[in-house]
Amino acid sequence: MRAVIVGSGAGGLTTASTIRKYDKDIEIVVVTKEKEIAYSPCAIPYVIEGVIKSFDDIVMHTPEYYKKERNIEILTETTVIDVNSKENKIMCIDKEGNKFEIDYDYLVLATGAVPFIPPIEGKDLEGVFKVRTIEDGRNILKYIEENNCRKVAVVGAGAIGLEMAYGLKKRGLEVLVIEMAPQVLPRFLDPDMAEIVQKYLEKEGIKIILSKPLEKIVGKDRVEAVCVDNKLYDVDMVIMATGVRPNIELAKKAGCKIGKYAIEVSEKMQTSIPNIYAVGDCVEVTDFITGEKTLSPFGSTAVRQGVVAGKNIAGIEAKFYPVLNSAVSKIGDLEIGGTGLTAFSANLKRIPIIIGKATALTRARYYPGGKRIDIKMIFNEDCRVVGCQIVGGERVAERIDAMSIAIFKKVTAEELANMEFCYAPPVSMVYEPLSLAVEDALNKLIK
Amino acid sequence: MRAVIVGSGAGGLTTASTIRKYDKDIEIVVVTKEKEIAYSPCAIPYVIEGVIKSFDDIVMHTPEYYKKERNIEILTETTVIDVNSKENKIMCIDKEGNKFEIDYDYLVLATGAVPFIPPIEGKDLEGVFKVRTIEDGRNILKYIEENNCRKVAVVGAGAIGLEMAYGLKKRGLEVLVIEMAPQVLPRFLDPDMAEIVQKYLEKEGIKIILSKPLEKIVGKDRVEAVCVDNKLYDVDMVIMATGVRPNIELAKKAGCKIGKYAIEVSEKMQTSIPNIYAVGDCVEVTDFITGEKTLSPFGSTAVRQGVVAGKNIAGIEAKFYPVLNSAVSKIGDLEIGGTGLTAFSANLKRIPIIIGKATALTRARYYPGGKRIDIKMIFNEDCRVVGCQIVGGERVAERIDAMSIAIFKKVTAEELANMEFCYAPPVSMVYEPLSLAVEDALNKLIK
Known part of the structure; x- marks a missing residue:
């Protein structure tokens, strides 16, 4: 018996560890594009801020640890390019370009989400960053240091945007936050509560522009300015914190049913194909209050889903419940x-x-x-x-x-x-x- | 219409303020033995510790504040010596010894609890203190300073005992804790959890004797030593943190029904006499889990009871629920x-x-x-x-x-x-x- 897990984030690794906790015999293989595994992307802003000393600190475990301590095989820097759900196998390509197949009895899609970058002029200039992986974090720090950056625009005033804005401010940069909605943290707080956060950040010296979209990013080879409301603001770099979209490509290839927003799963975290499970940012869940489908792109949700998927694969019944999307952020x-x-x-x-x-x-x-x-x-x-x-x-x-x-x-x-x-x-x-x-x-x- | 409240602790003052919140007209009189009102006895150990600078800081409001801001009359240093529940009046005596009566439409007994001091030899020596009122706290500090005390025995390892022990240690005294039960915090924690606390306190330099009663306090005029397990320990003072007993004397005089442990009250905080309510440490409540009667001597309980009593007196229905006795303590x-x-x-x-x-x-x-x-x-x-x-x-x-x-x-x-x-x-x-x-x-x- 072999369980193959695609993705090494909170959902994927929790699933792997949970299966092993209840089943000592099954072979477990995790396939991941990433080089470093078992880190918390939520920690990136705090490394930028300097509260956490280094990106090395946020990596909890190595692939060797998983092999030795939990008998879980982890293939890093390996991309899954296709799934054949009829024959129960996946097609992979490693960093040297070698293609190979892996058979599975159970497949778990923990493919996460990909940053959504709005299609605006200048988005591909050097100095435009997303905040998703530890590599993004390392690249941001490197760029600041190598180019002696002094001014940054953060696009999007969600939790990650504001955490990054605060972190960059503490690192000594001048920070401009640009948000289309008329308030900060628009999906999280009501305007009256958001105002408390906004005032605090403004007191900390962060400039915030609300109700306006970023029109374009200006620069020859690299970022030189951003344009908002027809005005140019000089900046050395741009952080795109404009949200994420579920990564459902593999699920589509496998033939799993896709719901309104992402992969459809049962209470057991099973997709429409019985031996394929899915967990984390790539699945959709039910809103506890409205009963409607929704997304729950939180590490804590992924962990709970991983426990449920892992238990069910190991033969222990467990259910994932509708969500409230409880969330917390610490900003200064x-x-x-x-x-x-x-x-x-x-x-x-x-x-x-x-x-x-x-x-x-x-x-x-x-x-x-x-x-x-x-x-x-x-x-x-x-x-x-x-x-x-x-x-x-x-x-x-x-x-x-x-x-x-x-x-x-x-x-x-x-x-x-x-x-x-x-x-x-x-x-x-x-x-x-x-x-x-x-x-x-x-x-x-x-x- | 007049509501008379006996006692100026959390229960009494919350009742008074709640009545006023919902009824602008009723006359409200609070009668209290104490000179200072509206302070939190739970804060005493933290003043001893020095985290809170002075006992003056823990007094939240003066009687003048209540008069001016809430139209509540507070008679301090006044003892209620009798209740005539047939004629709806109380007999008081003020600090000059003047006796007088007050008529009431509603009476609220918020008479609290009195420290239980075990009947052991030496308990009346100078240098033996209880920890109940702000006056007790002031007296302890004064005694330490005037007598340059270096060693103290704390009798009882409940929350207040341990908080006092830690506070006294931080103030520079050598501290010996004596507890009859085989663990610290016996009514609060299981032995395995209590051990974590014990080890922490011992690491902080506090000596703890378990499973032994205090046999006697030794001294000519003032405390010189305590005797435990036939051994003498030199100390300059003794803090009796040996628990409290509900103060139900007035309730008995009024003819209110007394339950297993304290004054019996309905969900509305009404005693067996319809226009007499009771709140705080002097009443008994129902245990949520066992359904048995129990005590709940916590400031937070008194506040919730005061809200319920106050609302009912003001004509707004409210009920007090069975308790879990949730509690927290911070020790170092x-x-x-x-x-x-x-x-x-x-x-x-x-x-x-x-x-x-x-x-x-x-x-x-x-x-x-x-x-x-x-x-x-x-x-x-x-x-x-x-x-x-x-x-x-x-x-x-x-x-x-x-x-x-x-x-x-x-x-x-x-x-x-x-x-x-x-x-x-x-x-x-x-x-x-x-x-x-x-x-x-x-x-x-x-x-």
Whole structure:
């Protein structure tokens, strides 16, 4: 028996390790284009910032480690060019150009996503970078150093865009962020919450242009300027943080059913072809609240999917659940988190909601080091929590996790108001900020 | 209409403020023995430690503030000596010895708890202190300074005992902790988790004697030594952190029904006498898991009860729910939290359980500043989570809160394994430590 996994990101490697955890005998082969494996792409901005010393630090394991410790074979710098799902084999090409085939009993597509670069003039100039692989990160740093870059434009104010913007600013560059939407973090936060983040970044000296697209990138051989709203801004380099698209080419070649956005999978992470599984950014999932199909391009999602796929391949039943797309980002002194529905998306979908907000502190008022925390809770008509956004100086991620559980379990505002939040002056206020936001929503119902 | 509240702790003042929030007209009078109000007794150890500069800092509001901002009258240094619940009035005595009566429409008993001091020889010597009020805290500091104290015994290794022990150690004293139980934090953690805390404190230079009672305190006029296991230990002072007992004297005088441990109240925080409410450490509550009566002597509980009592008095329906007694403590570099059932108490009650444990980090392995975190999860026979204990360097409290919600909503291990935990390298691991503990429990079921 052999399981072949295409892709060495969080989804692929978690699947491989999970299969091995429950099945000591099956042969496991991971095929990956990349040279370095087992690193977290989310860490790239923090290496740019300098908090993490080197890109070498974010590589957790080598292929040799997987071979020796887990009996998992990893073929690096090898591209899978075709899948023959009738004969259960894949066609590969290695870095020397040698082509070869591998038979499989189970195939796992963990092909991830590819950066989406809008088709604008100048996108292929030297000095235009994407942020996806560790190689991208290394190239960005090298370019800054070799060209003594002083000014950079970051296109896209999503989490990665802002994390990169902050990292580049801390590295000493002048940073201009360009975002088409009228707010930063448009898919993540409502405008009122996004404004807190925007003001913080502006205070840190980052220039942000909203509601305008990047028109073109100007330069002879390399980036010299960007053009926005008919104005030229001199920059030495451009970071394209304009989102990603699921990489579904191999799935198509295999004949797997493609859904609205990406590869369709069952609860078991099985594609339409029973012995082909798919996990990570290349699959589509179900939105817990709306029941619609959606994407969930997060490392944490890929890990959970990898556990489910790996268990099922090893013969242990496991299911992947609909998602809330809970996410968190740390940008400088701010921790920013969100889960479930935003008011913005609720309005788009004409879902009636009740909002509760609170601004409080993360520790007792008199305890040193407490940080401001802003909370926005979204409840549906039945007064059940369906969304939460938090921006604060600390302790945001776990509060988002708590609210994710509350959303999954359809907890009501009244239940949440009574919920037990533990208290000690160094780690919380006696009246938990989440409870204050819940009370705010309840008060709107009284009036 | 007049509401009279006896006690100015978290429960009493929250009740007063909540009534005022929803009823602008009712007259509100708070009667308290104390001179200073609106402070958090939980903060005392941190002032001793020196993290908080002065006891003045932990006083949040003055009586004048309550008068001016909330139209709440506060009578300080005034003792309520009797209640006549037939005629709806209380008898008070002020610090000058003047006796007077106050009529009430609603009475709220927020009389708190009194320290329990075991009846041992020497307990009344100079240099023996309890830790309950801000005055106790001020007296401890004053005694240390005036007598140049160098050695202290802390009796009781509960949260307050250990917080005080750490604070006194940081203030430069030699500290001996004496605990009758065979572990520290006996009502809070299982022995395996408590051991992590014990080892940390011992590494910090605190001496801990377990499984032995304090036999006597020795001294002529003032403390000179303590005797444990027939041995004398020279100390300059003794801190009695030997627990508290509900203060139910007034409730008895009023004729309120007393339950197994303290004042019996309804979900609305109403006593057996309809216009008398009670909140805080003086009432008994229902344990969510066992359904038995229990105590919940936490500031956070008192606040939630105060909100419920206040709303009901103001004519807005609200209910107080059964408790898990979620709690957290910060001792030096350790954050320690627990909620629900421990394995120890499950065994005592013969409740079959499944345990899942994990040791992990609070940030991605390569991200600087990550701390070790140890998690123990308790599941019942149906594989639903019923308890969680966490000891770690950061981010413990909110994880406990998340697990409290999970326990309240009877979440299964399988659901928890699929639960969405948000991820970013600076604030979490891609595989959430809670999920690792859940997987550990699930693995035990497979085998």
